[in-house]
Amino acid sequence: MTSDIGWTGLAASLVLVGVAAALSFWRRLDLERSIAWASARALVQLLLVGLALEFVLGRTLAWSWAWVAAMVLFGADTVRRRAPEVPRLYGVALAAFAAAAVVSLLVLFGLRVFPLEPKTLIPLAGMMIGNSMTATVVVARRVVEELRDKRDEVEARLALGIAGPEAARPYVRAALRTAMIPQIETTKAVGLVFLPGAMTGLILAGTSPLAAVKVQVAVMYLVLGATATTTAVVALGVQRRLLTADHRLTVPPRPRS
Amino acid sequence: MDDAAPLFTFTGVSVPGIDGRWRLSDVHGTIPAAGVTVLVGRSGSGKSTLLRCCNRLDAPAAGVVEFRGHDLATVDVLAHRRRVAMVFQRPTPFPGTGWENLTTAEPDLDHAEGRDLLTRVGLAPDFLDRNATELSGGEAQRLCLARSLAARPEVVLLDEVTSSVDPAARRSIEALARSLADEGIAVVWVTHDLGQARRLADTLLVMVDGHLAEPGEAEAFIAEDADDQ
Numbered sequence: 001m002t003s004d005i006g007w008t009g010l011a012a013s014l015v016l017v018g019v020a021a022a023l024s025f026w027r028r029l030d031l032e033r034s035i036a037w038a039s040a041r042a043l044v045q046l047l048l049v050g051l052a053l054e055f056v057l058g059r060t061l062a063w064s065w066a067w068v069a070a071m072v073l074f075g076a077d078t079v080r081r082r083a084p085e086v087p088r089l090y091g092v093a094l095a096a097f098a099a100a101a102v103v104s105l106l107v108l109f110g111l112r113v114f115p116l117e118p119k120t121l122i123p124l125a126g127m128m129i130g131n132s133m134t135a136t137v138v139v140a141r142r143v144v145e146e147l148r149d150k151r152d153e154v155e156a157r158l159a160l161g162i163a164g165p166e167a168a169r170p171y172v173r174a175a176l177r178t179a180m181i182p183q184i185e186t187t188k189a190v191g192l193v194f195l196p197g198a199m200t201g202l203i204l205a206g207t208s209p210l211a212a213v214k215v216q217v218a219v220m221y222l223v224l225g226a227t228a229t230t231t232a233v234v235a236l237g238v239q240r241r242l243l244t245a246d247h248r249l250t251v252p253p254r255p256r257s
Numbered sequence: 258m259d260d261a262a263p264l265f266t267f268t269g270v271s272v273p274g275i276d277g278r279w280r281l282s283d284v285h286g287t288i289p290a291a292g293v294t295v296l297v298g299r300s301g302s303g304k305s306t307l308l309r310c311c312n313r314l315d316a317p318a319a320g321v322v323e324f325r326g327h328d329l330a331t332v333d334v335l336a337h338r339r340r341v342a343m344v345f346q347r348p349t350p351f352p353g354t355g356w357e358n359l360t361t362a363e364p365d366l367d368h369a370e371g372r373d374l375l376t377r378v379g380l381a382p383d384f385l386d387r388n389a390t391e392l393s394g395g396e397a398q399r400l401c402l403a404r405s406l407a408a409r410p411e412v413v414l415l416d417e418v419t420s421s422v423d424p425a426a427r428r429s430i431e432a433l434a435r436s437l438a439d440e441g442i443a444v445v446w447v448t449h450d451l452g453q454a455r456r457l458a459d460t461l462l463v464m465v466d467g468h469l470a471e472p473g474e475a476e477a478f479i480a481e482d483a484d485d486q
Binding site for chain 2: 246253
C-alpha cells in the first residue's frame with residue numbers, strides 16, 4: 001500500500017506546475033503569476049482542510065455532523081452568490097441541500113451501503129453537495145428566466161383562473177429538465193470519457209479496481225439522487241418566491257448587462 | 258347587488274412602477290355594469306395596469322378595487338378570474354392544438370361547445386385540431402378570445418387586442434365585442450386608438466398620466482388627439 005506520497009513526492013509534483021508556468025512564459029500568456037497563486041492557494045486550502053479533517057475524523061460522530069452542517073450552510077451561500085438575480089435564494093438553497101442530505105444519507109447509511117462513521121460521512125456529504133451545486137444554480141436561474149421570458153403565457157393561464165403553481169408548471173418543468181440533463185449525461189459517459197475522482201483516488205490508494213468501481217457507482221447514484229432532490233426543492237422554492245398567495249406573478253426584471 | 262351598481266369601482270388606487278414612478282396614481286372612478294366601456298389613453302397612461310387590476314394580475318399598493326361591491330383583495334381570486342376573463346395585446350396561444358387551448362380554460366368542454374366557441378370568434382371548426390403556435394397573429398388572437406369565453410365569463414377585459422392583427426380580424430373582434438355586450442356580457446376595452454374608441458364605446462373613459470381623467474381633462478385629451486390626426 002503506497003497511499004502516502006510523502007512531502008518529497010508532493011514537492012516533486014511541483015515540477016508540473018513549473019511546466020505550466022514555463023509554457024505560459026514561452027507563449028507569453030502572462031499567466032505565470034496566476035498559475036503560481038492558484039497552485040499555492042490549492043496547497044494551503046487543502047492542507048488546512050486536511051488538518052481539520054485529521055482533527056474531526058479522530059473525534060466522535062457529532063463533530064462530523066457539525067462538519068456536514070457547515071458544508072450545507074456554505075453550499076447554500078455559494079448558490080446564493082452564484083445566482084444573485086434570484087430573490088431570497090439562500091433559504092431555498094439551504095432547504096434543498098438539507099433535504100438532499102437527509103434523503104441520500106438516510107439511504108446510504110440506513111441501507112448499510114456504507115458504515116456510518118466519520119470517514120464515510122464527511123466525504124459522501126461533500127460529494128453530494130459539491131456535485132449537485134451546479135445543477136442547483138442552473139435550476140434557480142432557469143426558473144426565473146423561463147417565467148420571465150414566458151410571462152405572457154403564464155399570465156394568460158393565471159387570467160383563466162388557473163392556480164399559480166399549475167400555471168407555472170410547464171415552465172418550471174422545462175427548467176428542471178435543463179438542470180438535470182447534464183448530470184444524466186455525465187452518469188452515462190462515466191468510464192468511457194473519464195475516470196471519476198473517487199475511483200481514481202481509491203485505485204491510487206491501493207484498492208482493487210472492481211471494489212473501487214462499486215464505491216464509485218454508489219457515489220454516482222448518490223450524486224444523481226442528490227441533484228434530483230436539490231433541483232426539485234429549489235425549483236419549487238423559487239416558483240413560490242415568484243408567485244404571490246393570490247396567484248400573481250412577480251418576476252424581477254432582467255438585470256441590465 | 259342590483260344591476261345598476263357599478264361593475265368596477267376604483268377608490269384611491271395606486272400601483273408603483275419598477276423605476277420609482279407610479280403606473281397608477283390615486284385612481285377614482287367606476288366602470289358601468291353593462292355595455293362596452295372603452296378605456297382610452299396614450300401608451301404609458303396606465304390603462305393596461307388598471308385593466309390588470311380588474312383581473313387582479315396587478316394588486317394596488319394603495320386603494321381599493323371593487324367588483325360589484327366586493328373588494329378584490331378579499332375575494333377568491335381564481336373564481337373571480339373565471340367570472341372576469343382577460344385577453345392580452347400579444348396573442349398567447351399555448352403549445353398544443355386549438356382543442357387543448359380551449360380545454361385548458363374549461364376542462365369539461367365538449368366538442369360541440371368547442372366548435373361553437375370557434376364559430377363565435379370567426380374561426381372554422383377545423384381549428385380545434387390545428388397547432389395553436391403555428392397560427393397567424395389574427396387567428397391566434399381569435400383562438401385566445403374563444404379560450405377566454407370557454408368558462409362563460411360575465412365580463413371580458415380586452416387589452417389592445419386588435420393592435421397586432423390584420424384589418425379583417427380587427428373588424429370581426431370589434432363585432433364580437435359588440436355582440437357580447439348585447440348579450441349582457443360587459444366588455445372593458447383598452448385602446449390608444451380614439452377612432453376605435455368612438456366606434457365601440459357605450460361609455461368612454463380617458464386615462465391621463467396614471468389616473469382617470471375628469472370630464473374637462475377628457476375633453477381636452479380628445480380635442481388634442483383630434484388635432485394630431
